[in-house]
Amino acid sequence: MRVFVTGASGWIGSAVVPELLKHGHQVTGLARSDASAQRLTDLQADVLRGDLDALDVLQEGARTHDAVIHLAFVHDFSNLAESLRKDRAAIDAIGDALAGTGRPFAIASGTLGITVGTVATESDLADPAAGHPRQQSAAAALALADRQVRPIVVRLSPTVHGDGDYGFVPALIKVARERGVSGYIGAGDSRWTAVHRDDAATLFRLAIEHAATDTASESPAPEDATRGLVLHAVAEEALTARDIAEAIGRGLGVPTAESTMEALGWIGPMFAADGPASSSLTRELLGWKPTGPTLFDDLAQGHYFK
Numbered sequence: 001m002r003v004f005v006t007g008a009s010g011w012i013g014s015a016v017v018p019e020l021l022k023h024g025h026q027v028t029g030l031a032r033s034d035a036s037a038q039r040l041t042d043l044q045a046d047v048l049r050g051d052l053d054a055l056d057v058l059q060e061g062a063r064t065h066d067a068v069i070h071l072a073f074v075h076d077f078s079n080l081a082e083s084l085r086k087d088r089a090a091i092d093a094i095g096d097a098l099a100g101t102g103r104p105f106a107i108a109s110g111t112l113g114i115t116v117g118t119v120a121t122e123s124d125l126a127d128p129a130a131g132h133p134r135q136q137s138a139a140a141a142l143a144l145a146d147r148q149v150r151p152i153v154v155r156l157s158p159t160v161h162g163d164g165d166y167g168f169v170p171a172l173i174k175v176a177r178e179r180g181v182s183g184y185i186g187a188g189d190s191r192w193t194a195v196h197r198d199d200a201a202t203l204f205r206l207a208i209e210h211a212a213t214d215t216a217s218e219s220p221a222p223e224d225a226t227r228g229l230v231l232h233a234v235a236e237e238a239l240t241a242r243d244i245a246e247a248i249g250r251g252l253g254v255p256t257a258e259s260t261m262e263a264l265g266w267i268g269p270m271f272a273a274d275g276p277a278s279s280s281l282t283r284e285l286l287g288w289k290p291t292g293p294t295l296f297d298d299l300a301q302g303h304y305f306k
Contacts, residue, residue, distance in 0.1 A: 001025050001026070001065075001066040001067050001208070001209075001212060002025070002026045002027075002028070002064070002065045002066045002067075003020055003025050003026065003027050003028070003065055003066065003067045003068070003069060003208065004027075004028050004029075004030070004048070004061035004062060004064075004065040004067070004068045004069070005017060005020075005027060005028070005029045005030065005068075005069045005071065006029075006030040006052070006058070006061075006068075006069070006070045006071055006072035006090070007030070007070070007071030007072035007073065008027070008029025008030055008031065008036070008040055008045070008071070009029065009031060009035075009036040009039050009040060010071060010072065011160065011164070011165065011166065011167065011197065012071050012108065012156075012160060012197060012200055012201065012204075013029070013069075013071045013072075014039070015162075015197045015198055015200070015201035016069060016071065016201045016204050016205070017029055017040065017043055017045050018043055018201075019198075019201040019202055019204070019205050020205055021043065021044065021045065023205060025205075026046070027043075027045040027046065028045065028046040028047065028048050028061060028065060029045050029046070029047060029048070030048050030049075030050055030051070030057070030058070030061065030072065031047050031048070031049055031050075032049070032050065032051035037049065048060070048061050051072075052072055052074065052086045052087070052089075052090045053086065055089060055090070055093040058090055058093045058094050058097075059093050059094065059096065059097040060097075061094075062093075062094045062097035062098050062105075063097045063098075065103075066103060066104075066212065067103055067104040067105070067106070067208040067211075067212060068094055068098065068103070068104070068105045068106070069106045069107075069204055069208065070090065070091065070094060070105070070106065070107045070108070071107075071108050072090070073087055073108070074086055074087075084136060084137065087137045088136065088137055088140055091107065091137055091140050091141050092140065095140075095141070095144045095147065095149060098144070098147075098149045099144070099147040099148060099149060100147065100148045101148065101149065102148050102149070102150060103149065103150060103212075104150045104152060104207070104208040104211035104212050105141065105144065105149050105150065105151050105152065106151075106152035106153075106154060106204055106207050106208055106211075107137060107138065107141045107151075107152070107153055107154070108154055108156055109126075109135060109137070109138040109153050109154065109155045109156065110135075110155055110156050110157075110158060111155045111156065111157055111158070111193055111232060111234060111275060111277035112158045112192075112270065112273055112275040113126075113135070113273065113275065114126050114155070114275070114277065115275075116273075116274060116275075117274050118276075119237065119238070119276045119277060119278050120232075120275070120276070120277040120278065121232075121277070121278050121280070121281060122155075122230045122231060122232050122278075122279075122281040122282060123230075123281065126138060126139070138153045138155075141153055141228070142228040142230075144228070145228045150211040150212075150228070150229070151228035151229070152207045152208065152211055152228060152229045152230075152231065153228065153229070153230045153231070154200075154203060154204060154207060154231050154232075154233055155230065155231065155232050155233065155234075155277070156195065156200060156233045157192070157193035157194050157195045157200075157233055157234050157235070157236075157277070158192055158193065158194075158270065158275065159192055159193070159194040159195070159239075159295055160194075160195055160196075160197050160200050160233070161194060161195075161196060161197065161295050161298045162196055162197035162198065162292070162293075162298060163298075163301075163303045165197070165298075165304070168267060168270065168271075169244075169248075169295070169299075169304065170304065171266075171267045172244070172245070172248055172264070172267060172271065173248055173251070173252065173304060173305065175263075175264055175265055175267070176245075176248050176249065176252055176254060177252055177254075179263065180254050181249075181254055181255050181256070181257050181259070182245045182246070182248040182249035182252065182254055182255070182256045182257075183245060183256070183257060183258065183259025183260075183263060183264055184241040184242045184244075184245040184256070184258060184259060184271070185241065185258070185259060185260070185261060185264070185268065185271060185272035186258065186272070187242070187258075188240060188241045188242025188243075188245060188258070189240055189241070189242065189274075190240070190241045190271070190272050190273060190274040190275075191237075191238040191239065191240055191241075191274055191275060191276040192238075192239050192240075192241065192244065192271075192275060193234045193235075193236060193237055193238070193239070193275065193276065193277045194234075194235060194236040194239055194294070194295040195233045195234055195235040195236070195290065195292075196235060196290065196292025196293055196294075196298070197292070198291075198292045199233070199235055199288075199290040199291065199292045200233045202288065203231060203233050203282070203286070203288050206286040206287070206288055207229065207231055207286065210229075210285070210286055211229060231279075231282045231285075231286070232277055232278065232279040232281075232282045233279070233282075234277050234278065234279035234282075235279070235290035235292070235294070236294060236295060237276055237277060237278055237279070238276040239295060241271055241272070242256070243296075244295070247295075247296050247299045247300075248299065250299075251299055251300075251302065251304060251305045252305060
């Protein structure tokens, strides 16, 4: 297939692109800078210059490819409303270009906030007003099934880890380093899920390959209100906050202790959220078998603490 990838040079996209190429797909990546374009060229992918504001470019990419994987997102938590607006506009523009084609359109969302206190499954409905900020975008993408698009929502674990990670775990490490103590909230029994970046990339590839087959709509796929395919990129289903904090403490050589939400800063509420999730339906449907290092294996290697 010819696959158009937004966010192609980002944390997950930079793993998705080589995964697709390795399995014989042709890839065009959206690039907003010369550096991003060069990284894609070095991988032998094609380049389409533009960003999330260039809706005509997004539509061109969608129209001229067999599948789209949308990973680009403006991670500006100081102006989340604007980030969500741009994401929704991009999804709507790509959806308009794909309408009536039956082509796969995969986007990234999150498992955090799908359910509270119980293990979330792919069949659980997400509240667009709660949880991961991409839930609103996920609802919009799934609704494209009514327009003869094959939408796929890949709910990512809050921790997509690996060498080069700049997400939530590095944020926790930064706070622990500054405070001299690795903290957790309450008893530290809130649960997070995790997946290695390479395993997440494999899942995106398997998802669009599956959706492109004629039998995709007839398979026992986990669906959100029968509107498209919902998958969970979850390799580890329930890591406790205390265990994560202790692993960070070991890596930094600092003690671990109960903390307050305020002391952990913006990441405190997320780290305190209890969000276990299962990927059983995803594994059964696609034969996805995570093989990458665990989060604690990654933390033990030391690259997070350099």
